[in-house]
Amino acid sequence: MSVLGHDHVRVDGRDKVTGVARYAVEKRPDDALHAWAVRATVPRGRVVSVDAESALAVPGVVEVLTWRNAPRLQDAGDDELQVLQDDRVAYRGQVVALVVAETLEVARETAATLDVRYETEPHDVGLTIDHPGLYAPEQANAGADTDSARGDVEEGLASSAHVVEAVYETPALFNNPMEPHATVAWWEDGALRMVDSTQGTTPTAQTMATLFGLDEPQVRVTAEHVGGGFGSKGEPKANPVLAALAAKAVGRPVALAWTRQMMFGLAGYRTPTISRVRLGADADGRLEAISHEAFSQTSRLKEFTEQTAEYVRHMYGSRTALTTHRVTQLDVHTPSWMRAPGECPGAYAIESALDELAHAAGVDPVELRRRNEPEVDPETGAPYSSRQLMECHDRAAELFGWAGRDPRPGVRRDGHWLVGTGVASSSYPAMAAPSGARVTARPDGTFRVGVNATDIGTGARTVMLQVAAEELKVEPERVHVHIADSDLPHGAVAGGSSGSASWGWAVAKACRALRSRMATERVPDDGLEVVVDTSEDLQGRAQLARFAYGAQMVEARVDVRTGEVVVPRSVGVFAAGRILNPRTARSQLLGGMTMGLSMALHEEGLLDERFGGWANHDLATYHVAANADVGDVTIEWLPEDDGELGPLKAKGIGEIGIVGAAAAVANAVWHATGVRVRSLPIQPDKLLDRLPG
Amino acid sequence: MRAPDLARSVARVTQPPASTFDVTVNGTPHALTVDNRTSLLDLLRERLRLTGTKKGCDHGQCGACTVLVDGRRTNACLTLAVTLDGREVTTVEGLADGDDLHPVQQAFLDHDAFQCGYCTPGQICSAVGALDELAQGWPSHVTEDLTGEVEPSAEEVRERMSGNLCRCGAYAHIVTAVQEAAR
Numbered sequence: 001m002s003v004l005g006h007d008h009v010r011v012d013g014r015d016k017v018t019g020v021a022r023y024a025v026e027k028r029p030d031d032a033l034h035a036w037a038v039r040a041t042v043p044r045g046r047v048v049s050v051d052a053e054s055a056l057a058v059p060g061v062v063e064v065l066t067w068r069n070a071p072r073l074q075d076a077g078d079d080e081l082q083v084l085q086d087d088r089v090a091y092r093g094q095v096v097a098l099v100v101a102e103t104l105e106v107a108r109e110t111a112a113t114l115d116v117r118y119e120t121e122p123h124d125v126g127l128t129i130d131h132p133g134l135y136a137p138e139q140a141n142a143g144a145d146t147d148s149a150r151g152d153v154e155e156g157l158a159s160s161a162h163v164v165e166a167v168y169e170t171p172a173l174f175n176n177p178m179e180p181h182a183t184v185a186w187w188e189d190g191a192l193r194m195v196d197s198t199q200g201t202t203p204t205a206q207t208m209a210t211l212f213g214l215d216e217p218q219v220r221v222t223a224e225h226v227g228g229g230f231g232s233k234g235e236p237k238a239n240p241v242l243a244a245l246a247a248k249a250v251g252r253p254v255a256l257a258w259t260r261q262m263m264f265g266l267a268g269y270r271t272p273t274i275s276r277v278r279l280g281a282d283a284d285g286r287l288e289a290i291s292h293e294a295f296s297q298t299s300r301l302k303e304f305t306e307q308t309a310e311y312v313r314h315m316y317g318s319r320t321a322l323t324t325h326r327v328t329q330l331d332v333h334t335p336s337w338m339r340a341p342g343e344c345p346g347a348y349a350i351e352s353a354l355d356e357l358a359h360a361a362g363v364d365p366v367e368l369r370r371r372n373e374p375e376v377d378p379e380t381g382a383p384y385s386s387r388q389l390m391e392c393h394d395r396a397a398e399l400f401g402w403a404g405r406d407p408r409p410g411v412r413r414d415g416h417w418l419v420g421t422g423v424a425s426s427s428y429p430a431m432a433a434p435s436g437a438r439v440t441a442r443p444d445g446t447f448r449v450g451v452n453a454t455d456i457g458t459g460a461r462t463v464m465l466q467v468a469a470e471e472l473k474v475e476p477e478r479v480h481v482h483i484a485d486s487d488l489p490h491g492a493v494a495g496g497s498s499g500s501a502s503w504g505w506a507v508a509k510a511c512r513a514l515r516s517r518m519a520t521e522r523v524p525d526d527g528l529e530v531v532v533d534t535s536e537d538l539q540g541r542a543q544l545a546r547f548a549y550g551a552q553m554v555e556a557r558v559d560v561r562t563g564e565v566v567v568p569r570s571v572g573v574f575a576a577g578r579i580l581n582p583r584t585a586r587s588q589l590l591g592g593m594t595m596g597l598s599m600a601l602h603e604e605g606l607l608d609e610r611f612g613g614w615a616n617h618d619l620a621t622y623h624v625a626a627n628a629d630v631g632d633v634t635i636e637w638l639p640e641d642d643g644e645l646g647p648l649k650a651k652g653i654g655e656i657g658i659v660g661a662a663a664a665v666a667n668a669v670w671h672a673t674g675v676r677v678r679s680l681p682i683q684p685d686k687l688l689d690r691l692p693g
Numbered sequence: 694m695r696a697p698d699l700a701r702s703v704a705r706v707t708q709p710p711a712s713t714f715d716v717t718v719n720g721t722p723h724a725l726t727v728d729n730r731t732s733l734l735d736l737l738r739e740r741l742r743l744t745g746t747k748k749g750c751d752h753g754q755c756g757a758c759t760v761l762v763d764g765r766r767t768n769a770c771l772t773l774a775v776t777l778d779g780r781e782v783t784t785v786e787g788l789a790d791g792d793d794l795h796p797v798q799q800a801f802l803d804h805d806a807f808q809c810g811y812c813t814p815g816q817i818c819s820a821v822g823a824l825d826e827l828a829q830g831w832p833s834h835v836t837e838d839l840t841g842e843v844e845p846s847a848e849e850v851r852e853r854m855s856g857n858l859c860r861c862g863a864y865a866h867i868v869t870a871v872q873e874a875a876r
Contacts, residue, residue, distance in 0.1 A: 009802060016810030017798040017817060019745020019785035026744035059708060104739060105709070105730040178749045178757055178811040178860050227747070227811025228860050260750035457809030457861050587805050587863060594862025619754035619858060626855040627864040 004470040004648075007583040011462045011481070012225070012455070021225045024182035024197040025255040032184055032253035033062055034104045035246050036111035037238075037262060038097035043123040043612025044331045046087040047096050051115035055099060060106035063250050064114070065098040071248050073241070076210040079301035080334050083238045084245065089118065090300045091333045092613040093265035095238055100246050100254060123331040125612045127297040129167065129274045133328035134295060137305045140325045141341055142496070144307035147324045148379060153278075156289030156320030160280025164356045168277060168349035169679040170662075172605030172614070173270040174622060175338045177456075179227020180260060181267050185243035186253035191218040196240050198223050199233040199454050200493030205486035207236045208244060223484040226456040230595070231337030232268045233456070234495040239266070264617035268336025269605065271296040271306050275349035285361040285368045287318035292350065294325050299334040303327065306335065311346030311659070314545060315427055316354075317374030331612060337495060339595060340655035343428055344662075348599075348680065351424035351663030356676065359407065365423050365667070366393045366402065366551075377545035385544040385644035388575035389425060392551040392638060396423070396573040399634055400553040410674030410692045417557040418691065420672025424660035426550030430577065430651035431498040434535040436489025437506035439468065439514050441528040446478045448527075449510075452491025453483040453503040457591075458654055459584030460499055466581060467504045467648065471511030489531060497548075497652020500580060501645065505534045508647040537646075544644050548651035550574035552593065552660050556668035560691050563684030565601055565669055568631040572661075575638045577651035585653055589635050592657020598625035599658070600665035604681050714778035718743065719787030727774050734758045734769035737784060745785040745814045749858070756857030759815035759822070760784045766822030785814035788821065797821050800870035808861035816857045820871045823853040827875065845875035 015021040040047075052064035070084035083095050096116055101107035124133075136146050157163055185194040192212060198204045201221040209216045221240075226233065239256055246254040258266055273296050280289035294308035309323035338344070358365040370390050376383050397403060405421060406412070412419040438450040449468045455461040461483055469476040482488065492502040514530040521528060554570040572593050579585045602623040608615040616622045642649055662680060670676045675690045713726045718741060727736060734751070737743045737760070749757030751770045758769040761783040788795035794802070797820045807813040827849065832839045835852045843849060850871045851864070859867065 010805070012810070013802045013805075013807075014794075016807060016813050017785075017794065017801050018789055019743070019814045021810055022744055023747075023811060026738070103728065104735055105728045109730065176860055178755065178809065178858065179747070180749070226809065228809040230860070257748070260752065260754070457807075459808070583805050584808075587808050587861070587866065590865055591808060591862035594864060595860075598862075618752060619750050620752070624858060624860060625862070625864070626858060627867065628851040628855040630851070630862075630864040633865045 002470065003466045003476055004580055005578060008462055008466050008581050010459055010584065011465055023179050023225045023227050024195050025184050025257050027195045028184040028255040029186060029253045032255045033100050033102060033250060034107045035098050035100045035243065035254050035256040036107040037095045037242065038099065038111045038114050038116060039093045040089040040096050041092065042089055042118045042120045043092040043125060045089050045118050045120040047089065048117040048119050050097050055110050055114050058106060058110050060102040061099060061110050062102065063100040063246065065100065065246055065249055070245050073211045074213050076207050081211060081236065081238060081241050083241050091331055092611065093333060095242065095266065098242050098246055100250055123612045125330050125332050125607060126609050127272050127295065127328065127330065129276065129295055131328045134326040137303055137325065137327050140305040140307035142307055144310045144342065148313060149322050151320035153289045153291045153320040153322040157278055157280040160288045161283040162281045162357060162360045164279045164353050164360060166277055166353060166356065166678055168275045168352055170273045170345045170348060171680060172272045172607065173338055173599060173603050174264050174605060175230040175232035175267060175269065176263055176624060177228030177230055177232060180258040180263050181233060181237055181239045182257035183240045183243040184253060184255040185240065185247040187247055192244055194221050194240055194244065196221050196223055197226050197233055198236065199226065199229045199456055199495055201454065201484055201486040202452055202490045203493050204236045204240060208240060211241060212244060219486065221486040223454055226454060229456040230339045231341065231495060234337045234493050237267055260619060261617050264614045264622065265333050268334065270338035270341065271335035273306055273308050273345040275308060277349050277353040279353050279357050281357055281361055285357065285363040285371050287316060287372050289320045290316065290318040291322040296327050297330050297332060297335065298327050299332050300329050302334045304335045306345065307342030308346040310342045311427065312350045313379040314377050314547060316372040317378050321378065339592065339658050340428060343659045347424065347426065347660045348662045351660050352666055352678065355422065355667040355670065364407065366397060369393060369425055380545060382543050382545045385546045386640055386642040387547065387549060388638055388640060389549040392549055392573045392575050395636060395638065396551040396553050396571050399573065399636065400571040402553060409671050416560050418560055418672040419555065419557050420668045420670065421553065421555050422664045422666065422668030422671055423551065423553045424663035424667060426552060426656050426660040427547050428497055428652065428656040428659055430546040430548050430645060431496050432501040432505060432538060432646055433492035433498055434533065434538055435491045435502045435506040436531065436533045437510040438489055438529060438531045439510040441514060441518060441523045443523050443525055446480065447472055447474065449479060449481045449507060450488045451483060451503045451507050452485065452488040453499060454494040455483060456494050458494065458499060458588060459581055460494065460503065462584060463500050463580045464503060464507055467507045468511055471508050472515060489533065497654045497656065501648060501650050501652060504648045504650065505537065505646045506532055509534060542644060546645060548574065548576040548653065548656050550656050552664040554664045554668045556665060556672050558669060558672045558687060558691065563688035563691065565682055567597055567665060570631065571634045572657060573636045573638065574656060575640050576653050576656065577640050577642050577645055578649040579637055580648065580650055586635055588653045589657040590633055592655060593633060593661050594625055594630055596658040596661020597630065597665060599680060600662035601681050712775040714775055716777045717781045719783060729775055731774045732770050733772040733774050733777060736774040737769060743784050743786055747811050747814055749812065756819060757812045757815040759819040759857060761818055761822055764825065766819050785817055788817065795821065797874040800874040804866045804870040804873065806866040806870040807863050812857060812859045816859065816867060819854060819857045820874065824875055845872055847872065
């Protein structure tokens with residue numbers, strides 16, 4: 001019997017299609033109060049006064065928390081979490097008060113009418129490539145090196161037959177999971193209990209314990225169902241802190257949810273990025289020089305540097321290379337993780353520049369990538385555990401019909417449509433983090449698996465069941481999986497496409513240990529339990545470059561009358577180790593590609609520099625792809641047997657789908673029109689007056 | 694907890710304007726008195742504790758709160774509860790027949806037409822409404838022949854389901870599921 005690697009319907013699917021699945025505040029206790037955040041209407045300054053008395057006179061209002069009366073917090077190393085601790089306003093939209101009331105209606109109206117006065121100071125919210133505040137951080141996100149160099153890139157460029165130099169920009173992008181961030185919190189005998197919409201209950205519990213001066217076991221966080229996250233729920237934001245503060249202040253459970261508008265300012269976002277890319281190649285298109293200088297923003301409260309130049313370091317061979325990251329502090333909220341931080345904007349820049357180089361060198365874009373396949377990781381010199389990038393391209397080319405493509409831009413016309421095709425590579429590191437797991441054999445022949453995975457829609461709950469059934473060699477019906485509870489052995493965050501590899505490793509290890517014990521021991525009445533941790537297993541791994549790869553090809557059509565871009569078909573082929581559940585894997589890859597299409601054509605946070613806020617902060621004005629924007633999508637993956645990844649032989653698949661997707665679209669738009677748009681999103685105004693007649 | 698002072702105790706006597714009305718939800722009649730500000734969405738979620746209907750934007754922009762009012766798909770967040778006197782509301786909790794899923798629910802499950810599941814109740818209610826509109830021959834923006842029968846083509850389904858956002862990006866699977874349910 002084999003369970004892993006085969007389709008398995010989501011174990012929580014029935015609950016989700018019937019509305020039974022409950023998310024965060026939907027699990028509030030009956031006596032819970034409702035909280036509503038009040039946000040700063042100035043971008044920088046301090047709170048002078050809050051008219052809490054008038055608010056408290058409103059029937060149903062129980063409390064108004066401000067920096068003057070909120071319980072004090074300890075330092076947890078993230079000043080975004082120091083909510084209501086002082087009178088400073090670090091960005092427009094920061095929480096300056098919290099109204100707690102008996103009903104949502106009362107909380108909402110009172111918050112909307114709360115009189116808050118400010119003292120304002122001059123602000124600076126605009127990122128530019130020559131911003132005077134740009135500096136080199138100690139390191140970039142995920143521990144990426146700030147700078148790196150190989151050889152003399154200026155010499156490499158000078159000796160190149162073909163040089164491409166361009167600046168590529170991505171706007172502020174907002175994760176916007178469909179379930180806004182939400183928490184219900186209550187206190188029991190000095191211990192904190194919360195149901196939170198989070199990608200990791202272990203890190204949330206750890207952070208809450210630090211903030212409130214508790215021992216970790218005094219905090220229990222659960223997250224049975226989470227309505228998406230895409231990185232924004234990877235680290236706790238202000239919502240769990242505020243809910244816990246309020247519950248402490250009023251002595252009752254408190255439910256708090258961000259509004260959709262608050263998701264554009266209190267939930268993290270992808271920083272705008274500016275990439276100055278220079279590529280140099282010999283006459284045949286072989287890279288002599290890669291230079292990627294990346295610029296991004298962070299807040300006054302916390303440093304976050306998007307590792308935009310990290311993608312190219314491990315991706316293509318080149319005799320010389322230079323990569324740098326510079327960041328500047330602005331009067332904005334702190335950028336954070338959004339689906340493939342670093343790799344996503346980095347691949348947009350690099351895969352676009354390669355397309356420009358292919359045209360300059362007169363080489364087919366797929367062939368250009370083939371000519372620049374490295375034998376080892378160019379950055380580290382480490383061998384690849386497996387790398388099927390070109391196999392992905394070749395299979396994508398078959399499925400798409402790439403062969404015989406006319407390379408000339410702007411020459412294919414179908415009625416009022418200009419038609420083009422584009423390609424880009426995808427890559428994402430295959431990571432794993434230490435996790436624990438507990439597996440118990442019951443005398444009735446069933447098994448209980450406790451692993452602190454979080455299922456934000458990935459299918460993790462289902463895949464953990466499959467892993468356990470496979471390793472225990474029993475029918476899945478005999479396995480019960482318990483996830484998303486900080487009382488379980490510690491689990492890694494659902495991020496970095498590392499979830500299944502990390503949690504699954506622990507589950508596999510625990511199941512194997514349990515099976516070997518069951519070979520010699522009888523299962524007692526209270527069950528036979530094994531608890532494991534994978535920290536040591538991970539330390540013992542060989543120094544290898546572990547990455548998943550992919551190739552994406554799309555057809556773009558541009559309406560010559562309006563400049564509208566549509567993408568009627570796209571193909572994605574991936575090599576991501578062993579695919580554990582094809583059904584949920586396909587949805588993961590489809591979701592990444594769809595979000596990449598959305599990034600290419602629609603999404604753009606528009607900054608109002610005068611008032612320091614996001615002008616478009618709802619789903620009517622910040623456009624995300626809708627159903628009619630997505631055409632036919634073909635997804636395949638290649639068989640891959642990589643023994644260097646851990647017991648599951650799996651690479652992550654949650655993020656790779658978005659990596660390169662926007663570049664494939666931009667390249668197809670160029671092929672259709674001859675217009676190279678280097679600043680996303682590709683909207684009609686950037687094309688219309690430049691289209692061929 | 695803050696001790697209530699006299700002024701607040703007096704203020705609490707004054708209740709916000711409320712109205713009394715009758716509404717049927719998933720076949721169950723309710724006689725309700727609610728704060729006039731209450732949306733149908735908050736009535737369902739907070740008062741009746743039918744949390745299957747989701748709050749994604751509260752502004753009619755995402756479709757996560759879609760329910761059926763007298764069989765027609767409606768954004769519950771844009772509907773004041775007190776306007777529903779005498780109406781029948783069907784939510785995602787009211788679609789299945791006992792253990793037998795509604796064909797749209799079954800198709801969503803079969804085609805993995807969701808990931809996180811948060812937009813799913815709205816998608817499913819919207820699909821039920823859309824299929825009824827198709828069956829009645831209602832044209833959409835992409836319908837070529839405005840007088841004949843309308844086929845549930847992929848293009849028609851995409852168009853008609855575009856009021857329901859899915860950030861997990863399951864659209865391609867949603868189209869397949871809705872088409873299957875149409876058969």
